[in-house]
Amino acid sequence: MKRIRMKIFLAMLLTTALPLAITASIILYQVDQQIERDQEFAENRITHDLKAKIEEFSVTLSETAYQIYSNPDLIESIALGKEFLSDSRTYDTHRDIHEFFLNVYNQSRVKNILGMYLFRLGQTDLLGNFFPNIYPHFEASDLTALQREIKRQDYAPSMKVIYSSPYREPIVQFLYTVRYRGEPAGLLVIDLSEKVFREMTESYxxxxxxxxxxxxxxxxxxxxxxxxxxxxxxxxxxxxxxxxxxxxxxxxxxxxxxxxxxHPEQLFYQRIALIMIAIAFLLAIVFSLWLSFNITKPIIQMHRQMIRIQIGDYSGRVEVKTKDEIGFLGNQFNAMTEKMEQLIEHDLKLRLVNQETQIKALQAQISPHFLFNTLQMMAGIAEVNRVPELKLICQSLSNMYRYNMYIENEWVNLRDEVMHIRNYLVIINKRFPGVIRVRFDLDPGTMEARIPKLILQPIVENAVEHGLIPHPGDRKLIKITARISPSEDCLYLGVVDNGIGLDEKELDALRKMLFHDRRSEDKEKGSIGLHNVHSRIRLICGDDFGFQLKSRKGRGTWVIYRLPLRKE
Known part of the structure; x- marks a missing residue:
């Protein structure tokens, strides 16, 4: 009973908790997968897209500042700190710086430039500047801090964001050291609106x-x-x-x-999934335990009462509290035990009466051994009185009974079955002298093949009684064939007669009775014999074996056996 209770508990646990757990697990898996996809997407955007954008922005600024080296005279003027005569002309540093700033502002890919200015090493005054919108007011501390940037020998182009700037708005400040013969000579500063950089960055x-x-x-x-x-x-x-x-x-x-x-929504679904799994298992365990105990309690009670009946106490009854199937079983159990208690007193008398009836029935039966011995005695009397035909009939009939007596032999050689048919035909030919002829066409090796016992004689008898005897012709022939099919590992037997045969309607009805197991009370004896033989072959050998029927009205009938090839 404990095993039943455990089975019910496990079944209810699986049917209730498992679907909920699977559903919650799917939700949890989907949420985890979405979190992983979001992280992968964010990592791809930051480490590839945004990184490339910022680097492109930095490279563009560097390329823009590098254009100052296209004027060597300007670089030399910045480095030497003077204007000089060259080729009978006066070099104007401020003019070239202004032209450089205009070219950058008009042609560079850098947009939203608020200002550009240039320092010379060691000076806090601007060497040149360009402010397209507003001229800012620089504090001395700001210029001094920028001047210190020039003195950093390892200085590389860099940017910084300044939220408190002279432009009264946040800026991105790009610092580029101007070098002359490898040494810092000045500092180029490009101020840009921080808004563009922020929009580009925050879009990711x-x-x-x-x-x-x-x-x-x-x-x-x-x-x-x-x-x-x-x-x-x-x-x-x-x-x-x-x-x-x-x-x-x-x-x-x-x-x-x-x-x-x-995102909190993802965390919410994740927590809900975990809570659902925990609650599902908890409720399933409680519900399954409650249900298994309530279902098995009356069954266990009934089992205990059955043990009492098993040891001879028939007063056991179960208490019925429900009107369901379990209650119905309890009522039936109580009714059964009451009936058993009433009938137990008469059980011994009934057994004695039944035994007496069986003894009388056995005494009324004719022993096959007695009949066989009687036929042997009749054959002896016929031989003494010189009646050879009667002796032959008695011997054939006794051989048939002896063949039938050994019912424990399910499989016999084809040779024994053929001998049994010969004994049967001896008796038939004494009934109808010279009317029915028989021919055996057996391939070599088939006589030792094993076949189910008594499958040929009923068919031969059916052919004689229903096919040949009613036939008005004089040449009545029955032919028995046997051949082996090595490719199929089968034995094929045939029983052919030239009797009255069957028309198509009769043949179809007979086939339906054989192969669809349709039985009725008005079947002829021959049909029952055919059905029994066919059914016995299928039961012994398998559904792939049996026999087929072919017949033509007025021409005869052909029964074809298909049997497994077995040898002794």
Whole structure:
């Protein structure tokens, strides 16, 4: 009973918890996959797309500033700190600087330039400047700080974001050291509107609470999504649901970092999926235990009462509290035990009566051995009285009974079955002298083949009784054939007669009775014999074996056996 209870418990657990768990697992898997896809998408956009955009922006500024080297006289004038005569002309440094700034402003790919100006090494005064919209007011400290940038021998072109600028708006300041013969000679400054750089950068900030930070190698934030972070040391955002992506810019020493939070909606579905799995298993366990105990409780009670009946106590009854199938079984069990208790007193008497009836039935039966011995005695009397025909009939009939007595032999040689048919035909030819002839056409080796016992004689008898005897002709012939098919590993037997045959309607009815197992009370004896032989062959040998019928009205009938090839 405990096994039944456990089976019901496991079945209910599987049918209730498993679908919910699978559904929740699918949701959890989909959410996890979406989080991974988002992270992969964000990483691809930051480390490839945004990085390429910033590097392209930096390269464009460097290319723009590098155009100053197209005028060697200007570089030499900046480095030497004077205007000089050359080829009978006076070199005008301020004019060439102004023309350089105009070319940059008009032809460069860099847009939204707010100002450009140039310092000479060791001077705080501007050597040249260009401000297309507004002339800013520079503080002395700002110029001094820029002058210090020139003295850095390892200085490379760089950018920084300034949110408090003389232009009264945030700017991106590009610093480019002008060198003469490898030594710093001046500093070219290009101020751009920070708005364009921010729009370009923040267009890649598409995830929940995303933060883009650009840092110097020392960790100082140069640009941040939050302007207040600029100039501070980058500490990084930490949390169980934070995703951080970092890469280095090839065109500068900057580091690009992007952090974002997993969307609360995704976290909500993730938590819901986990909660669903936990609740599903908890409810399934509780419900399955409750249901299994309630279902098996009356069954266990019934089992205990059955044990009492098994040991001889027929007073056991079950308590029925429900009207379902279990209650119906309980009522039937109680009715059964009451009936058994009433009948148990008469059981011994009934057994005695049945045994007495069986003994009388056995005494009334004729023993096949007695009949066989009687036929042998009749043959002996016929021989003494010189009646050879009667002796032959008795011997043939006794041989047939002896063949039938050994019912434990399911398979016999074809030779034995043919001998049994010969004994049968001896008796038939005594009934109809010279009327029915028989011919055997048996291939070599077939006589030792094993076949099911008593499958030929009923068919031969059927052919004689229903085909040949009713036939008005004088030449009545029955032919028995046997051949082996090595390719199919089968034995084919044939019983052919030239009797009255069957028409198509009769043949179809007989085939339906044989092959569809359709029985009725008004079947003729011959049909029942055919059906029994066919059914027995299929039961013993398998559904692929049996026999087929072919017949033509007035021409005869052909029964073809298909049997497995077996040898002794």
């Amino acid at each position: 900030n598409t995830f929940y609470r995303g933060q883009i930070s650009i840092m110097n190698p020392d960790g100082t934030i140069v640009y941040g999504t939050e302007p207040l972070q600029t100039g501070q040391q980058y500490t990084g955002q930490k949390g169980p649901h934070m995703v951080s992506i970092q890469t280095e810019l090839a065109s500068s020493s900057w580091k690009l970092n992007y952090t974002y939070e997993i």
